[in-house]
Amino acid sequence: MSTSNEKFDSPLSDLELPTAIEPPADRASTAILREIVAHLRQRRAQLLEAWASRISEAGFLTAMSAEEVLEECGAMYDNYLAAVETGSSKSLDSYAHELSERTVTRGVGTHEVVGTVLLLRDVLAKSLYAEYGQNQDNLTRVLGAYGPAASRIATMVAVGFVREHEHIIRQQQEAMRKLSTPVLTIHERLLILPIIGILDPQRARQLTEQLLEAIRSNRAKVVVMDLTGVATMDAPVANNLVQTVGAARLLGAEVIITGVSPELARTLVTIGVDLEKLATVGDLRGGIERAARLLGYKVVPIDETTTDTATE
Amino acid sequence: MQKKTTILQLRNYLVATVQTTLVDQDFITLRDRLVSQVGNSRCTGVVLDVSELDVLDSFCVRTLSDMARMIRLRGADMLIVGIQPGVAFSMAQLGLDLDGVPTALDLDEGLAYLDSKSRRSSGRIPAWH
Amino acid sequence: MALKDSMRPSELPGDNRAGTAESPVTQRIRIDAIPDIVTARQHGRELADRYGFSETQATLIATVISELSRNMVLYAQGGTISLRMAHGNPSVGVVIRAEDHGPGIPNLDRVMMGGYSTSGGLGLGLCGVRRIADEFRIDTQEGKGTTITVTKWSE
Numbered sequence: 001m002s003t004s005n006e007k008f009d010s011p012l013s014d015l016e017l018p019t020a021i022e023p024p025a026d027r028a029s030t031a032i033l034r035e036i037v038a039h040l041r042q043r044r045a046q047l048l049e050a051w052a053s054r055i056s057e058a059g060f061l062t063a064m065s066a067e068e069v070l071e072e073c074g075a076m077y078d079n080y081l082a083a084v085e086t087g088s089s090k091s092l093d094s095y096a097h098e099l100s101e102r103t104v105t106r107g108v109g110t111h112e113v114v115g116t117v118l119l120l121r122d123v124l125a126k127s128l129y130a131e132y133g134q135n136q137d138n139l140t141r142v143l144g145a146y147g148p149a150a151s152r153i154a155t156m157v158a159v160g161f162v163r164e165h166e167h168i169i170r171q172q173q174e175a176m177r178k179l180s181t182p183v184l185t186i187h188e189r190l191l192i193l194p195i196i197g198i199l200d201p202q203r204a205r206q207l208t209e210q211l212l213e214a215i216r217s218n219r220a221k222v223v224v225m226d227l228t229g230v231a232t233m234d235a236p237v238a239n240n241l242v243q244t245v246g247a248a249r250l251l252g253a254e255v256i257i258t259g260v261s262p263e264l265a266r267t268l269v270t271i272g273v274d275l276e277k278l279a280t281v282g283d284l285r286g287g288i289e290r291a292a293r294l295l296g297y298k299v300v301p302i303d304e305t306t307t308d309t310a311t312e
Numbered sequence: 313m314q315k316k317t318t319i320l321q322l323r324n325y326l327v328a329t330v331q332t333t334l335v336d337q338d339f340i341t342l343r344d345r346l347v348s349q350v351g352n353s354r355c356t357g358v359v360l361d362v363s364e365l366d367v368l369d370s371f372c373v374r375t376l377s378d379m380a381r382m383i384r385l386r387g388a389d390m391l392i393v394g395i396q397p398g399v400a401f402s403m404a405q406l407g408l409d410l411d412g413v414p415t416a417l418d419l420d421e422g423l424a425y426l427d428s429k430s431r432r433s434s435g436r437i438p439a440w441h
Numbered sequence: 442m443a444l445k446d447s448m449r450p451s452e453l454p455g456d457n458r459a460g461t462a463e464s465p466v467t468q469r470i471r472i473d474a475i476p477d478i479v480t481a482r483q484h485g486r487e488l489a490d491r492y493g494f495s496e497t498q499a500t501l502i503a504t505v506i507s508e509l510s511r512n513m514v515l516y517a518q519g520g521t522i523s524l525r526m527a528h529g530n531p532s533v534g535v536v537i538r539a540e541d542h543g544p545g546i547p548n549l550d551r552v553m554m555g556g557y558s559t560s561g562g563l564g565l566g567l568c569g570v571r572r573i574a575d576e577f578r579i580d581t582q583e584g585k586g587t588t589i590t591v592t593k594w595s596e
């Protein structure tokens with residue numbers, strides 16, 4: 001075997017961040033950046049304070065307490081300098097990720113986070129200006145090295161934050177979809193899945209995953225999937241349904257489909273469904289009776305003398 | 313080399329557990345070991361636990377169903393347990409069918425299935441004294 | 442010889458992913474022998490996990506990679522699998538590209554119907570991959586090679 005896998009060892013680094021900080025081009029700028037960072041480290045306390053007051057002036061991060069803001073700023077400050085110094089985005093990237101995790105759910109907006117980082121950039125630039133401003137050449141070199149690095153960092157934090165934001169929104173959407181299709185355990189090893197509304201491809205995918213997971217966690221042997229509330233579905237979704245039934249069987253569970261509408265029956269036949277592989281019963285009640293038989297039970301009225309309607 | 317599958321005997325069943333991802337040759341090795349052992353130990357059932365497999369593609373599925381048929385010819389039933397939900401759905405989407413090889417959720421279920429099956433068959437055939 | 446075939450599945454309903462962007466290739470994995478298949482599909486799964494694909498979707502992606510790389514080993518003396526991300530709205534996609542310089546697939550139409558195999562297989566690999574794929578494209582040229590591109594979206 002001869003493998004020559006490019007980037008084999010680097011675990012998918014910095015995929016969608018076109019803004020990853022490139023290492024400084026030459027030794028001279030590395031030296032300048034190091035000098036800048038040393039200066040900024042030395043003045044950490046004052047600069048942090050200046051930054052924090054700019055943040056509160058701008059009305060950013062109001063959802064956080066003053067101590068929290070200070071703590072957050074301290075962490076960001078150090079990560080920021082590390083990124084300027086090493087040119088490596090790694091620690092900053094994971095910091096941006098953590099930051100978003102901490103703040104997104106508390107209603108901190110993207111503009112606040114980006115604004116905060118930009119304020120830091122400015123506060124630091126101002127300090128550099130004060131330090132190196134007397135000598136025009138020096139100033140040009142310093143700001144020339146600092147500016148691009150600082151902008152890239154700001155972009156990275158922003159992108160990281162937005163990405164996390166989207167991720168959380170997606171999770172919430174997912175949770176909502178889950179709520180719309182309950183999986184009911186009505187009996188040990190028997191699940192009922194009443195599906196109501198429109199089955200679009202996304203929801204169909206959700207349904208598949210939820211059902212298979214529920215079969216495993218409940219150790220279900222039989223599932224009754226009631227489609228009475230589904231008027232129609234298109235061919236890809238119907239195919240998905242049939243495949244889900246097949247997958248359930250591989251997990252050791254039988255799926256009984258009930259409440260197939262005339263239109264759905266037409267779709268299923270059109271896609272060429274194999275009826276050997278799809279157990280259908282007219283209505284939910286019939287489906288549950290069939291399920292009970294499969295499980296080795298029999299549904300009987302409690303009092304043998306009562307009529308059948310008593311069980312309804 | 314570390315064993316990629318273990319086979320142990322439990323009553324009159326063989327329980328084979330896949331420990332890690334298998335490449336094609338490992339499947340063939342496993343098949344040969346099982347097909348040979350099942351006759352030596354007078355087993356009536358084989359349970360193959362594949363819960364550690366993250367993919368069952370068309371090659372694997374074909375090998376598994378061939379394996380089951382060979383084992384049947386040697387006088388035992390083979391059962392596959394532990395297929396992960398995602399793997400099961402992928403198999404269904406690929407259009408793969410285990411071709412009548414029974415499946416169960418996990419080892420417990422698998423053994424229960426074999427027990428009930430042997431009870432049923434011993435009920436039909438009168439005991440030989 | 443002309444490009445034999447190039448097909449896309451019918452557009453999914455509600456599929457408006459105009460203006461999707463692809464990032465550069467993330468991984469390029471050389472497939473020469475069977476063990477490389479395992480490596481390639483592990484990379485695919487990692488990528489899917491990292492981008493928030495569900496477990497089932499990650500498995501589908503790994504399965505596609507498995508089928509395509511095995512075909513390259515069996516029929517084309519190997520090839521490469523490249524993986525990249527596509528950014529659509531609102532979802533992300535994994536783009537799997539299997540490229541080889543093997544003999545090509547002369548009877549593509551027959552192969553895509555399924556059940557046809559020159560190796561005693563089930564002949565389900567390619568048509569199964571097409572079923573799993575959200576987007577599927579195959580370019581094959583006799584004597585030159587085959588390139589198959591599959592996209593799987595997270596939603």
Ligand SMILES: Nc1ncnc2c1ncn2[C@@H]1O[C@H](COP(=O)(O)OP(=O)(O)OP(=O)(O)O)[C@@H](O)[C@H]1O
Nearest residue numbers: 370512516517545558559560562563564565566567
């Ligand atoms: N990359 C390739 N280069 C040349 N021929 C190929 C390639 N991929 C597939 N083929 C041809 O297409 C046929 C069908 O491929 P497919 O993957 O669908 O089934 P298979 O590999 O024969 O069996 P299996 O179900 O195990 O995958 C193969 O038998 C082979 O002849």
Ligand SMILES: [Mg+2]
Nearest residue numbers: 508512566567
């Ligand atoms: Mg194949």
